Amino acid sequence: MKTVCLSSGSKGNSIFIEGGGAKVLIDDGLTLSNIESRLKTIFEDADNIDAILLTHEHCDHLSGVKFFLKKHKKTKIFIPAFVKEMSIDSISCLPSNQVEWFSSSEFKVKDLEVSCFILPHDSNFCVGYSMNFEGKKVSVATDLGFMSKDTLRSLSGSDILFLESNHDENLLRQNPKYPAKTKKRILSDTGHLSNLACGLAIVSLAPTGLKQVVLSHLSEENNTPNLAYSTIKKILLEHGIEEGKHLCIDVAFQNEVGTIFNI
Template sequence: MSVLASGSTGNCIYVESESGSLLIDVGLTCKRTELALNKIERSLNDIDAILITHEHSDHIKGLKVIAKRYNIPIFANKKTWQAIESKNIHVNREQKFEFNALNYKEIIGLDVESFNVSHDAVDPQFYTLSQNDKKLSVITDTGYVSDEMKGIIKDSDVFVFESNHDVDMLRAGRYPWVTKQRILSDVGHVSNEDAAHAMKDVITDRTKRIYLSHLSQDNNIKELARMSVEQVLNHHDVDTVSHVELHDTDKDEPTRIYTL
């Protein structure tokens, strides 16, 4: 797997198995998605499926063009498909597949489970992907992490976990107060500290690495996010040196391919 891009401006994750490859979200333009894939020696021609989490532009920016140029099956839940179509993004019927929350599908040989999150989209959902006792969980764009979410993602080998903002930076920043309230709300985004407190509840002995993702361009920096998460995890006896590795993600540079 590789986090091709993550942040306020665009999100896209690459996952492959022995049977094929998929993308979770296409929040980059088609051209930027192809460039990102090329950096890890892959191509859009290799992609066998796309999983959509919700209809916000930083998760579907490239969908219209990619769907038109490539005959890739695309999965989203019913309400998200309706929201996508309301944005004048039309996908051929044969490429559209409905994948509602709290369901399982086998895609490229992976067992994919969908689950709800708390975010101000019409029906946002994220995914766990499992095969051969290996598990990857992706959870971003949520205002909080509920016990139900924790139960689904717990005991993963790898997490792509939102660490969106530093609360002090957000409160002191240039955003209008209504925007700050939205980000801090239960349907906004989790802060560095809140993310870390959720992480400590889902990390187990099998967990090897966590990718800190969806960092705010204006209200966070990589070093601060990593330091904040490390402090909380270390305080709760999670060793971030020899047990669980924390990894940065970037809006422009993909992470190196990692094999679970």
């Protein structure tokens, strides 16, 4: 399997995953020209994307989908079937012949096995995905207010995990630009995952075989790549886990394509 984060953060998200003969994107919150050019930098043609798997309807995950599907007619968008009845405008407007409503939490795109799990977030719905092929597992969990036991179970056994490390709680609490209501929303159980919560989740997942974590959906206001990395490295060390030895930590960026991982 091959995977790379094309963009991550509140201004647009997309992760590329290839396996089992399928090329998929998790979300597309980028402009058409931006996602096409980012795919080109990893030598991929947007025309060959089989599927976009949607996590939720917030525009940093969905805004590019309509334009992508209009140009790339072979691409399908996969959305949980229960979302159909919600009549969300930004989803209802997608071309119906390119929408795959999946009703089972496990399905396939070509030979790539996909499993989907619910995440706690303040959207109409929010899910994460794990992709399995030939014993390897890549998982994506961003936009979640807290790490539940169920989510940990879904992420267990991942080789590579894109996990939200949104904010440093102190930076967020002290940020004068953020109204109290916004802070409360982000810190709530349906907001975003903090560096601390992310670190503790990695501690729980490390014994299940986790080898590579990509810290994702970092806030540009309430976090920095260095702060997220050093906070999590410290939490891991406190639990006897050495970054670079037991597992590796990488950071996903908003404005540049991330590291390409092959497993």
